[in-house]
Amino acid sequence: MNYIQALPQKPPFRFVEKVVHAEYAVSAEGRMTFAPEHPVFDGHLPGDPIVPGVILIEALAQLSGIVLIPPGSATAMGYLAEVKRVRFRRLVRPEECITLESKLIRKLGSAASFEVSASVDGEEAAGGELVVGGMR
């Protein structure tokens, strides 16, 4: 399955670039890197380029959506419904390879919670819990 194509998010708002591993209703691991010329760095921050924390969260939510793709389906569904106890521990700079990990905690109906982490060279940049769900 092409997990990246299955994401409903498209450029410029699709951040997961590569899926290294994915198992339905269990976990997924992905990668992303931001080029120095990415337009986000024009504003965040001038002369001090940092990948915004909210983009790390969005990328982790996209990867979590991949965990919810049932076998035989070609589309990831679900919206980011809750961000819980996310802690940012390290700045992420352009050209750093970011490892994204998401592990299902529990799934109830159309909602699911995940333990997530974004890291660079084994050092956690962001980690916490996300809830993805079908919302009205």
Add this chain to the structure above:
Amino acid sequence: MVTDSQRLAVKEMLVKQLRLRMDPSEIADDTPFFQDGLGLDSVDAIELVAAIEQEFGVVVASETEAQQVLVNVSTLTDYVVEKGGLA
């Protein structure tokens, strides 16, 4: 035997954990959690299962069990008490 104070503890947990804009005493024992009752959704259900474990030390083991238990205050309190929470 489930007591009124145990049901009230469950109502207080609901209001606190789900940030409901109501007083615990306004929730009837048989008010449905979903749809026309408290209007909870599946995201609230995820929150609720985590809160039951955190506040009462009771793990809701499966999605099937959650569907049977997360019906109203009575069903949830019965379950928590049966599993040794709220002693």
